[in-house]
Amino acid sequence: MVREVPLLETQKKLGGNPGEFAGWLTSLDYGNPIEEHLATRNAVTVFDVSHMGRYVLKGSKVFEFLQKLVTKDLSKVKENSMSGPVLLLNEDGGIIDDNMLYRVKDDLWLAVVNAPNVESDLEWMLKWREKLGYAPSDVDIQNVTYDTVLIAVQGPKAPEVMEALGIKGFEDLKILQFLWEPEVLGKKATLVSRSGWTGEEVRSHGFEIWTTIDHGKEILLKAVEAGAKPAGLIARDSLRLEMGYLLVGSDMDESTNPIEVRYWLALTLGKTECVGCDKVQEAYEKGVSRFRVGLKLKKGVRKIPRHGDKVYAGNEVIGYVTSGGYSPLLNRAIALAYVKSSHAYIGFKVNVEVRGKLYSAKIQDPPFI
Amino acid sequence: MVREVPLLETQKKLGGNPGEFAGWLTSLDYGNPIEEHLATRNAVTVFDVSHMGRYVLKGSKVFEFLQKLVTKDLSKVKENSMSGPVLLLNEDGGIIDDNMLYRVKDDLWLAVVNAPNVESDLEWMLKWREKLGYAPSDVDIQNVTYDTVLIAVQGPKAPEVMEALGIKGFEDLKILQFLWEPEVLGKKATLVSRSGWTGEEVRSHGFEIWTTIDHGKEILLKAVEAGAKPAGLIARDSLRLEMGYLLVGSDMDESTNPIEVRYWLALTLGKTECVGCDKVQEAYEKGVSRFRVGLKLKKGVRKIPRHGDKVYAGNEVIGYVTSGGYSPLLNRAIALAYVKSSHAYIGFKVNVEVRGKLYSAKIQDPPFI
């Protein structure tokens, strides 16, 4: 079952080439994903990322409930701020998904979840709501994915587009802060945040707008009119890869724990009250047998390591690739991989086998750029 | 037996406070090592580093001989260039010393060795000359440590001092290149190189001058007259620590192998012809149970972890400190440590126990700055 993103027709009008991703039909590129990548780094692009799941959580016990579900201490998340990535774990500490939480008020939080997990994360949350004994009225969870859209404006020139969209106060947003119910093109949107997943939220400027479908259509068209190059999911993938951001399903799943993944950003050390948190602490103290690392191939090498490709130290297989791609900024292939802890030679060279041939690669702690 | 460095009296005239280091009496500071550190980062300092050992190697087989002794492929070292750090290993792959080699010509190389090993490295080289069957005439090794001096001018304003010393052509030196027998203050020196051990050789500018004792005295005085702040070994130690440079005896010794140390800079991967090189390759393929990492304490924390202090993940001891110090640039304590490979949480937090108390520290791959 493939579902079309609500703005697919608008994307096509803008030159989008649709393709399937995680059960959605959406634009994977707009002709040249490398140019879309570079425009994000050097100018400004706009992405329709409505394939991501969106929930609204309301009720007097929402904060307490979420605090019991995710790996980060949410008491440190201020109002009108996002949590940064947080993990949902199974009871063995395996990774179910990484979510982004938005604290509007104590009793009103929003969540963005990964596309493949739109339904399963919700089920999981509902399961835990019951297990933990919360009344649905105290923790009300609505999946608004199919009725809303999420538009990302990314790149150093993003402020010009935000200006053109008539958004007031976006300049004051620090990373992960958001404006609640601001006007965009004269109409109320749900929120505008300083965020993204391209690295531009950290490197320069990246904003995301969460709103209704019709409003989103206007915004997407206006953003392009104001100079943003439309960009698709392939560019989004190469951008996140340059930053070393992890893709659930590819780089991590229920068989990996957050310590192996080195997903420090999503962990509050010592937090024990969430599902699986005890297993994180256990792994942290016990140590792990493998680590996620980055692989940077030699300049000009465009042989792309793909999921499952082997990593070698001399004759020894020391790990395997989980995702790879071409970095336009570095003009070479880069990849994320798991290697044995005993061989996590950050800064040193290993080989990666791509379609039967060995290529020299440097182990690096991402970001790559 | 403590030996005075040849320029000790000159150092004292410049305000030097002598102390012992590795069997030498030399200036450990000139009143305030923190200021000396900062002057190296922000302006220019001059160090008398004559406590380092210096050898001259002559003869038709010198290149071949050295190639069999050290961990880096010397065929890649060009004339008038230094090798960067290279390791002398025992037959088990344990670290005896790190040296710096200078290629003047195929049959004329110089070496700088660490102060504690001035005599022992020489003995080791002579032992191997015999074992490998080289005639002394083909590989002549002279220890010139006691008849020469080494003066290091370090910092972003080092070029001004080099100018004042009347050195021609220093501007064109790239990192690790040297001028052979250039004129300094109108007299011939042995060499002037773009190098140092403070990080300034990489960060901005650092030069070293190898010459005779009397000439060195003039140079030291003139450098100070030209604006260089005299600096001692304590500042030198905090500078190298900020860069994560390793101190033999403290951070590595014959019980450590280069893979554990992560001394990538000193290794040519796959080189097998040197003493101990096979063990390096073996360790590389087999993996290691511990890694050297950096520890960065919280801002403002000045409790200095010292050699032997324990590192913890939760309740688990995961390693120990090999050297620590105060980083004036970061305003906090930093340290080098070994931790179990399974716990080499680069980017994440651990605790370090300093005199019975735990301090939070982030594991980092140096340099710290």
Place this chain on the structure above:
Amino acid sequence: MGDIVVKTKIGEYLVKDGLYYTESDEWVKVEGDTITMGVTDYAQKKLRYIVNVDLPEPGTEVSAGEPIATLESVKTTADVYTPFDGEVVEVNEELIDSPDLINKDPYGAGWILKIKTSNIDTSKLLTPEKYAEKIRAAEEA
């Protein structure tokens, strides 16, 4: 006949007249005992942007069904197969620096290589009409 444009729900794919096609989405142009090969518009659109092309050395002997070149795209890696035995006589060197010529002009500047062969058997290949049908079938699956 003329070129065929296969229109599907998610895109349009050009199938050029005067060429033969393979099940593995190559196009083949026959001139005497030499074939010129490339990948189809459909193939390049499925692969998406191509960042690298590995070409064989001219002179290489190749056997029918064997992979003879590799295309590395932002999305995946794909082999190019020869339909006939023969010898590679020329490769498109332009692709080394500009692999995206395959995206820009799959039937023209994006040609991949030429093979000299003694056993051309076009009955093993697809006509434009058959190939267009194949695309339609694949897209509707």
Place this chain on the structure above:
Amino acid sequence: MGDIVVKTKIGEYLVKDGLYYTESDEWVKVEGDTITMGVTDYAQKKLRYIVNVDLPEPGTEVSAGEPIATLESVKTTADVYTPFDGEVVEVNEELIDSPDLINKDPYGAGWILKIKTSNIDTSKLLTPEKYAEKIRAAEEA
């Protein structure tokens, strides 16, 4: 008597008149039932530049021979020991921001703390002359 300057091969060390000294290189100034303590010029020169001082809370009960403060220098870490039982009545808060006052003025602005004590026994302490001798002996070893 006056101050003593101990000159050795590698440095000069001031031993101030009117103070008592300890084997562990503290100086002690006695005023009634209160002692003021610091470390000697010799100690600070051996420690070299001091980057951190850990002080006890005023009110802390201390026992003779116990470490009561810690000096962190660029070279090493050293404890300060009290020669007598008593109670810490005052600490030099200036040292928190400027630990190097100990280097700049060990007998003055670099004082460390004051202890109120009921059992002052100066016979357990060294006179300036004895302390100067101790330094000489140590330096010539």
